[in-house]
Amino acid sequence: MPIALVTATRMEMRHALMGLAGLGGLARDAGITFADAPQTADTPAGERHGAGTVRGVPETAALPARGMAQIRLAERDVLLVVTGVGPVNAALEIGLALGARTDISGVVNLGVAGSFDTLAAPLAAPVAATREIWPEYGLADQEGFVDARAIGFPQWEDPADPGGHIWDSVALDPVQAALAMGFALDPAWVHGASLTVAGVTGTPQRSQALRERTKALTENMEGFPLALACGLRGLPFLEIRTVSNPVGERNRSLWRMREALTGLGEVLATLVKAL
Secondary structure, eight states: OOOEEEEEHHHHHHHHHHGGGGGGGHHTTOEEEEEEEEOOTTTOGGGGGGGOOOOOOEEEETTTTSEEEEEEEEEEEEEEEESSHHHHHHHHHHHHHHOOOOOOOOEEEEEEESSOOOOTTTTTTTTEEEEEOOOTSSSTTTTEEHHHHHHOOSSSTTTTTHHHHHHHHEEEOOHHHHHHOOOOHHHSSEEEEEOOOSSSSSSHHHHHHHHHOOOOOOEEHHHHHHHHHHHTTTTTEEEEEEEEEEEEEOOOOGGOOHHHHHHHHHHHHHHHHHH
């Protein structure tokens, strides 16, 4: 049964698959070859490496701009799912994927994220999510913070368990999820809760307030709906994101987007070696 590899953007998917370049046989079996490609004005900044080229670009018709495609990797079927950015797009595409392929046995979500604490989750470091939190659902107070329970409508009600409501968070166990899918995590990877937002935090003040309120370590834009969908289907869900920037910091000179994108390939290579 296939595993779904999910990213928000084609750029993240490409960089994740670049990690297979050093695992030659696995990449060839997946139908992926690698070559330098001309750099154009439209090449995203995270993919530019100077000298007019983008190095090690995966060449495969299977790489979707959005939606789902299938490759064969380490004798397993892997569905590549590109959702588009944000929780609405993520919910839409994971719903379509799970509806179309009822045989999906687990979901791995790779992407970039902001860090609320760059000492605990440094720039470019991989972070495995131990909880997904959605702080934008519920009743907003005058300070702009939202209480999910105050609105009275949970995200999910388990008819078999009157107390089994999901309001604004989903607990995750990355170690067990990895084992269930045949992966092994690098023990050096950081673990922590992740916050999903539709509107990225744009000030240090907002960052500090969210950190204090939610205890999240990272901020992302797609994780909660993916975690919720997998939880409702009883599927293992593993979310690993590399840190591209401090949350609330809009000075891009302090970001490490290129390193974070490169790190996605290292993460996937580590996971695949265990298969």
